[in-house]
Amino acid sequence: MTILHIDTSINGDNSASRQLTKSLVEKLKISQWGEEVVYRDLAANPIPHLTLDQFADTSVLDEFLEADTVVIGAPMYNFGIPSQLKAWFDRIAIAGKTFQYGANGPEGLAGGRRVIIALARGGIYSEGSPAAAYEFVERYLTAAFNFIGIEPEFVVAEGLAISPELREQSIGQALGETLRLAA
Numbered sequence: 672m673t674i675l676h677i678d679t680s681i682n683g684d685n686s687a688s689r690q691l692t693k694s695l696v697e698k699l700k701i702s703q704w705g706e707e708v709v710y711r712d713l714a715a716n717p718i719p720h721l722t723l724d725q726f727a728d729t730s731v732l733d734e735f736l737e738a739d740t741v742v743i744g745a746p747m748y749n750f751g752i753p754s755q756l757k758a759w760f761d762r763i764a765i766a767g768k769t770f771q772y773g774a775n776g777p778e779g780l781a782g783g784r785r786v787i788i789a790l791a792r793g794g795i796y797s798e799g800s801p802a803a804a805y806e807f808v809e810r811y812l813t814a815a816f817n818f819i820g821i822e823p824e825f826v827v828a829e830g831l832a833i834s835p836e837l838r839e840q841s842i843g844q845a846l847g848e849t850l851r852l853a854a
């Protein structure tokens with residue numbers, strides 16, 4: 672059983688999403704004893720933007736398909752996902768491998784694995800909040816993974832730029848949620 676652990680934050684040790692993915696992976700390693708962890712840091716080692724030539728290189732796709740559980744850190748940058756994460760998704764959304772079009776429209780082919788995503792946002796975008804319509808991280812990642820046959824699970828730390836107290840409280844709550852998700 673393999674966990675693919677992906678970080679994308681440019682904030683190094685000050686990153687909330689990195690703190691959350693680390694917690695998730697540590698707990699999953701305990702609850703699913705014997706897991707092998709493959710680590711990919713897309714901020715330190717970004718994948719180039721897609722070109723036609725790069726479709727020939729299936730290494731990123733293969734690594735994803737070999738994983739039973741995928742843990743992804745996704746900070747909100749300018750209302751959406753980091754471009755590094757988009758470049759990664761562009762390598763795994765491959766017709767005939769992770770999705771196909773059938774008589775009834777698109778069909779996801781990558782089901783049967785768990786994807787857990789740790790979201791970190793400076794402001795507050797949760798349902799019912801005034802800025803909810805500007806949230807394109809959880810919405811995009813839900814649509815993208817649904818398209819390939821996966822229902823992603825989320826742990827959210829938000830309001831991180833509002834005050835140090837709210838940051839501490841929000842990260843603390845999200846760390847608690849990682850325990851539940853990884854149990």
Ligand SMILES: Cc1cc2nc3c(=O)[nH]c(=O)nc-3n(C[C@H](O)[C@H](O)[C@H](O)COP(=O)(O)O)c2cc1C
Binds near residue numbers: 682689747791
């Ligand atoms: C380039 C950049 C763009 C950002 N854009 C937004 C934004 O649109 N909305 C928001 O609420 N926070 C925004 N933030 C704040 C981050 O979402 C917040 O700092 C979050 O904690 C980042 O995740 P991390 O702690 O894992 O690095 C931005 C931060 C950076 C560095």
